[in-house]
Structure formats: C-alpha cells, structure tokens
Amino acid sequence: MRIRWLVTLAIAALLLLDLYLPLSIIGRRGPEGAVRLEVPTSRVAVGQPFPPARLIDLDGEPFDLASLRGHRVLLTYERSVDW
C-alpha cells in the first residue's frame, strides 16, 4: 500500500511538471520558435535574397535582419537552440 502511494506521488509530480512546462525556463519557446514561425523557409533559395525576418536575439530582444542590409552576414544553423 505504501508503494502504491509513493508511485502515485511520483506520477502526480510528473503531472505537475507537465502542466508547469510552458511556464518554466526550459519550456519557453525562445529564438528557435521565433525562427520557425517567422522565416518563410519556402522562399529561401540559392541566388535569391534572404526573405525579411524579425527574430529574437539571445537576450530576448527583437532583431530585424534588414538592419544588416549592406553588410556581409554569415548565417549559421544549430539544432534545437532552446534545448
């Protein structure tokens, strides 16, 4: 009976964690989510200008890619930025 209660408490803790995830730091969709939502990747093609994109920088501030127009820009891609 005691084991049953212990297991129940563990599962309840997992359930609370599941509900809490969107509010937690690791659950916040950060830069990656913004990139996925706001960069129309279907329009990215070799030889074509990169489409306009408003992103969020590592400090959480909005960042407009157009502000780099006229500069040389190196874009790098990483897997799962917010993991």
Added chain:
Amino acid sequence: MAYRILCGASGLVMLLLGVGAFVSFFLYHGPGSAGAGPLPIGPGGAYYLGALGCALVAWGGALVGAARRPAAAPWLASVTALALVMNAVVRMVAWVVGDYAYLGDVLRVEAAVFLMLSLAFIWLKPRPVETARSA
C-alpha cells in the same frame, strides 16, 4: 468492474492503433505512395511505426485478455502503468526539444492523459486478495 472496463477500452484502442501503425508502414512503401503521408516520418520513421504497431497489438491483446480474466495477469496493470509513465516522459522531453514543435501542445496533453491512465491502472488493479479469490 472499473478495472475490466479500463483494460478493455485501453486494450481496444491499442489494438486499433497497432493495426493502423502496422498498415501505415505498407501504405508508406506501397506502389504510388512515393513516401507521402500525413506525418514527416521518413522511411526510418515508417519502419519504427510498423514495429511499434506489432508491439501495440501484443500489448492491446494482453489488456483485452485481462479485461476478460483480470486474475490471469495480475502483473499487467503494473507494467502497463510503468510503460505509460515512460511514454509520458518521452512526450514531455519531446515537447521541450524543438524538433517536434509542429506537434504543438499535443505532446503535453498526451503525456497528461498517459499519466492519469497510469494512476487509474495503479489504483484500480485487483488487490492480491481479490486476485487469489477470483483465481
């Protein structure tokens, strides 16, 4: 009685999902399909989906059997609850990892359902006395 309904309902769902996953492998590789499908799973994903379907058929069949004779498999509720918790943990981690962002909150909802189902299996499973009496 509640335990039998729980086993029967979840077992039937697993059987149906298992058959669906099994068939999806053949649909993915069927003539003319060109690997098209509602989910971006790729050939590797289709392979694992087919294998998952086979396992779900076994799991669902065991649960349906337990619904008919709960005393025949008293351990089934515990291992089912454990597997459901493991499934929930996988979904919670998958939700955090950005690769599954296209699924949205489906993963978290599924995890919550699995955790509540596991609690139901733990609390509704026959006690040893009931099992011995009905055996």
